[in-house]
Amino acid sequence: MIEFVRNVRLWFVPEGVRQEGRTPDYRFSLANERTFLAWLRTALALVGGGFAVDQFLPDLRWAWRVGLALALLAAGVLCSLRAVNHWVRCERAMRRGEDLPVSRFPALLSLVVAVVAVAMVVVVLLGWDG
Amino acid sequence: MSGERDPGLQPERTRLAWRRTTLSGTVAAVLAVKTALHGGPSPAGIAVCALCCALWLAFLLLAHHRIRTLAATATPPALTPRHATAAVLCAVAMAVCGAVLVV
Numbered sequence: 001m002i003e004f005v006r007n008v009r010l011w012f013v014p015e016g017v018r019q020e021g022r023t024p025d026y027r028f029s030l031a032n033e034r035t036f037l038a039w040l041r042t043a044l045a046l047v048g049g050g051f052a053v054d055q056f057l058p059d060l061r062w063a064w065r066v067g068l069a070l071a072l073l074a075a076g077v078l079c080s081l082r083a084v085n086h087w088v089r090c091e092r093a094m095r096r097g098e099d100l101p102v103s104r105f106p107a108l109l110s111l112v113v114a115v116v117a118v119a120m121v122v123v124v125l126l127g128w129d130g
Numbered sequence: 131m132s133g134e135r136d137p138g139l140q141p142e143r144t145r146l147a148w149r150r151t152t153l154s155g156t157v158a159a160v161l162a163v164k165t166a167l168h169g170g171p172s173p174a175g176i177a178v179c180a181l182c183c184a185l186w187l188a189f190l191l192l193a194h195h196r197i198r199t200l201a202a203t204a205t206p207p208a209l210t211p212r213h214a215t216a217a218v219l220c221a222v223a224m225a226v227c228g229a230v231l232v233v
Binding site: 010011012023026027029030031032033034036037038040041043044045047048050051052054055065066069070073074076077080081083084087088091 | 140141143144148150151154155157162164165208209212215217218221224225226228229
């Protein structure tokens with residue numbers, strides 16, 4: 001948690017990253033940037049999915065609709081915050097010449113998306129029955 | 131473009147990644163506007179709609195700025211954390227707008 005707070009400070013203070021270690025090959029930095037953008041797209045897709053649930057499943061009961069939409073929106077927020085955090089960690093690891101950080105987040109996100117997808121199938125089937 | 135060109139076309143790929151991300155942001159913003167104006171325009175709906183448009187515009191400007199930086203030199207500098215954070219905050223703010231609209 002303390003590590004996370006320290007990383008958050010780095011998000012806003014670019015000089016903090018630049019002071020450490022040596023500047024890596026620009027191609028590595030660009031690859032890191034593209035990974036960050038891919039995660040940001042995933043986050044935006046989750047946010048869009050949240051809006052879509054709200055808009056395109058109007059027959060659902062209110063609680064289910066709002067619950068699913070909020071779950072997707074929350075996943076989008078988490079995903080985008082994690083994107084910038086992981087980007088900072090990778091950037092710093094490259095500057096210091098350390099191994100890139102490992103992360104449980106992809107597995108976690110996959111599980112959440114799978115659960116939401118199953119919930120959506122169940123809800124849509126039951127919703128259309130009743 | 132000046133000097134030697136990177137055979138892996140890294141700056142170009144990064145530029146296209148920014149474009150793709152802008153496109154994703156556009157889709158999210160369009161869905162947000164549809165949600166905001168669903169069931170007739172209300173003052174709150176129009177305010178959220180304007181906010182989402184502003185967020186989309188902010189992201190567009192960020193992407194444009196970065197793309198110009200990428201194209202300026204053969205070995206472009208790394209993305210700054212402030213830039214990355216600003217892009218992420220746009221996405222987070224849009225999700226918060228969504229939460230307000232949905233509930």
